[in-house]
Amino acid sequence: MSKFLYFTAILFIFSNLTIHTTFAAPTEEEITELLTEMNWTMEELEDYLSYYELTTADFETIEDLEMMLGTPINDENLAELLQSYNLTREELDVLLAEFGESTADYQFIEDLEMAVDFYMNHDEVMEEAEAFLAQIGLTEEEVEKLFNHLMALDETVLEAEMAKIEARMEPFMMMEDLTQLTEKQEAELISIWEAMLTAYHLKGNFYLVDRNGTKTAISYADLIKLETLNENSLFIELFDFEGNLLMDMQLSDDMFTSDFLLDAGGKLTDVGDMAGELTDLLHDEKLPNTASPYWLNALIGFLLLIAGCMLYRFSRKTEKV
Secondary structure, eight states: OOGGGGSOOOOOOBOSOOOOTTSOOOOHHHHHHHHHHHTOOHHHHHHHHHHTTOOGGGOSSHHHHHHHHOOBOOHHHHHHHHHHTTOOHHHHHHHHHHTTOOGGGOSBHHHHHHHHHHHTTTHHHHHHHHHHHHHTTOOHHHHHHHHHHHHTSOHHHHHHHHHHHHHHHHHHHHOSOGGGOOHHHHHHHHHHHHHHHHHTTEEEEEEEEOTTOOEEEEOHHHHTTOSOOTTOEEEEEEEETTOOEEEEEEEOGGGOSHHHHHHHHHHHHHHHHHHHHHHHHHHHHHOSSBOOOHHHHHHHHHHHHHHHHHHHHHHHHHHHO
16 A cells, blocks of 8 residues: 555545546447456456546447556566666665555556656655654554545545534634633534544544553543643544554654644645645546545545644643743
8 A cells, every 4th residue: 555545545536527428338348358458357447447436337438448547567568667767676666665565556557657757756755754653653554544444434424524623623723822712612622523533433542641651541521621741641542433443643742832733734744745746647647637635635634633633722832831
């Protein structure tokens, strides 16, 4: 899985598509022949097309479908790609591995070439993102689990729910002093947090961790009332509704500053911009009129919203000290 899926792998929303299902479509025999040539199953083809929110019925002819898919990777065109970028096969494998991928993740040489070109010019962004993730204790495996969990949710429903949550958060973002919240405002902040977890089908546990590593459970309601962590760290666990642990992370007292949050947000946004650039390139190559990668943004937004909901009061208080 790509390290874009650190804060994602990617589904896309298309707008203004001009393909109509009234067109003729490739016959079953033509598709079967194509699958045989590619050594693919029908399910694999459908999965690939669904990435672009397409089906075989969206193509007039088998030639149109083949053109959209591209050229299957073989020894000859892979050797040409390596020569073009002055890479050995081992160097290519290392490059892709840095982004959590391998050549097995690509079926078509055009997609692989575009990714290689992009990765060779953006590895610094990913190195910074990796360092940030390590700083808060997130592993690639954990982010992949969270992403896969998010991918299973209904995108339309989640997008609508998050729009409501963002609207509810706006008054807090406009406040100059979050150290003097009323009971009603605190209750609203708690409600927003609960709504966010529900929207993402998650449950969260919080613990204060002292210098000896002793963990003490604390509710979100009590957490937002704290003036300081008193040199403790905040340990966060996220579970799905079935009780499976998806990820945990630990934030030190030093991280509860506006500088850290801004830096963290900047790094996550850089990754989002980077992934957006690549996915725009891939989609411009395949189809016109593409939109931004919603699921990547959802994952980035989720991580930032966690920070915003839990740390915003602390960051304001730290600024005043």
